[in-house]
Amino acid sequence: MWFAQVLIQGYDDATVVKTKSKYFTVQWDWPDRLTCFAFEGGDHHLRWAAIADEAVRLAGSTTKKVTTIVFRTPTSNQYPVLLGKRRGDGSKMHAEGDFGS
Numbered sequence: 548m549w550f551a552q553v554l555i556q557g558y559d560d561a562t563v564v565k566t567k568s569k570y571f572t573v574q575w576d577w578p579d580r581l582t583c584f585a586f587e588g589g590d591h592h593l594r595w596a597a598i599a600d601e602a603v604r605l606a607g608s609t610t611k612k613v614t615t616i617v618f619r620t621p622t623s624n625q626y627p628v629l630l631g632k633r634r635g636d637g638s639k640m641h642a643e644g645d646f647g648s
Contacts, residue, residue, distance in 0.1 A: 551575075551584040570598045571605060571615065580612040581605070588620040 551573045555561045562576045571583040583605055585598055602615040 568601060568605070570601045570617075577611075580614070581609065582614045582616065585615070585617040586620050587617055590619075 552563050552565075555563060555575050560577065564574050564576050566572060566574055566583070568583070570585045570587070572586065573584045575582040583602070585601075587594065587598060598617055602613075602617075605615060606613040
């Protein structure tokens with residue numbers, strides 16, 4: 548999330564605003580447009596539908612042009628299991644090397 552807050556500073560008179568929106572937590576604000584950022588780690592379809600609804604609400608709440616960007620962040624699992632991947636003994640392998648079963 549840091550890049551959404553830092554990289555734009557000083558560029559083209561944009562200001563960075565932390566929002567109170569449930570999903571879109573950072574926005575870049577110009578006089579004529581907004582770019583809103585969300586960071587989502589989940590994959591449930593109802594959550595993504597709620598994020599889409601929030602994007603539509605944001606766009607309808609201003610006369611500015613609105614762009615919404617949602618980043619799918621990695622899950623918090625330390626070692627995500629690759630489905631279908633197995634060691635020679637039949638036990639599961641993990642995404643980054645072999646960490647046991």
